[in-house]
Amino acid sequence: MQNNPLHITIFPSYDTTTQTYSPVRTPLQFSLLLSGTLDVFEARSRHLANPTAVGGANMLLSGDFGLLHAIDDRLAAYGFETNTGVKFVAVVDMRGRPAKNAAAGSGGGRGSSGGGIGGVGLRDNELKPVFRAVQTAYVRLLQNPFYDPDETTPLAGAKRITSRKFGDEMKRIGETWMPGVTAL
């Protein structure tokens, strides 16, 4: 299984003391957090391979892994995996958004992808629209004949996604989403 990152977008969180927007972690820290979630994907899929597992079949069908990892009292990582093994991860800043987009986020690739987003007390389905939108964007990306998915494999240099359209779309998703949004 290849687990190199395809794309990461980091969104700034709103800091109530300084009243400024800034990411709550450095890019490196986010990258490590994302890599950490990969183990959860693996452990869960093994668990899900067991047909008697509770809710296993459901999760396998939708690809939604739900909450992967509550990182601390603030950040939580949610995950989604497509049938081809591409993983999307959204790291949500649970402090919510006092002003507009309080969001700490990140995405990845054949590792993981996603957007960091603010929200309090998320329900299970809350991130579904995010993953659906990310998946749509990823499908679009694959339909661009000049995008070569092979170039992203570790053997070929593990290139990241360079598409501007895809990047813009990730940004849009991360900035538009908030708890309660049902379509992106």
Added chain:
Amino acid sequence: MPREPSMSASKAARVGEEGRVDKVNAELVVLTYGTIVAQLCKDFDGDYVQVNKQLDKMGYNIGLRLIEDYLAKSNTMRRCSNFRETADSLAKIGFKIFLNISPTVTNWTSDNKQFSLIFEENPLADFVELPDDGRAQDELWYSNIFCGVLRGALEMVQMQVEAHFISDVLRGNDTTEMRVSLIRYIDDELPPEDD
């Protein structure tokens, strides 16, 4: 100044609507075309001028065959009486039958020998982002196959034309515009008589 749309323009639109769409999955066609263009770019090592030429050539060979199908489907046994009528038929019947789009015919020259086709939508280019190598944006005409198709098809009905794109939304232009010029009507050449 473009004239009032002639009678033939509205009739052409009607004929175009009548054609039934066959069972071809659009995405399959779009992906196939995309693969061809991307592969040509690889084969010619990013020589986009060559890629344009190849696409035009492929289109030409398609056009030579496609015209027969067009004539059969459009039920027009009559020749277009002038180049304007040809342009309307192209846009409203030809593109409609094969791609279900109708580019706008406009920007005629006063001698009625040159016009533009403006593509508000271009199914071939859905989802496409040109390579970000600093050259493709200036050199590659992604949909250049269309030019060849027109050239080939019209040649089969005794019209020698020249067609090329002058703008493309893929390059960041506001419109996708193809310029088509009539060079000459090819006279029916009689085969040499046997003695």
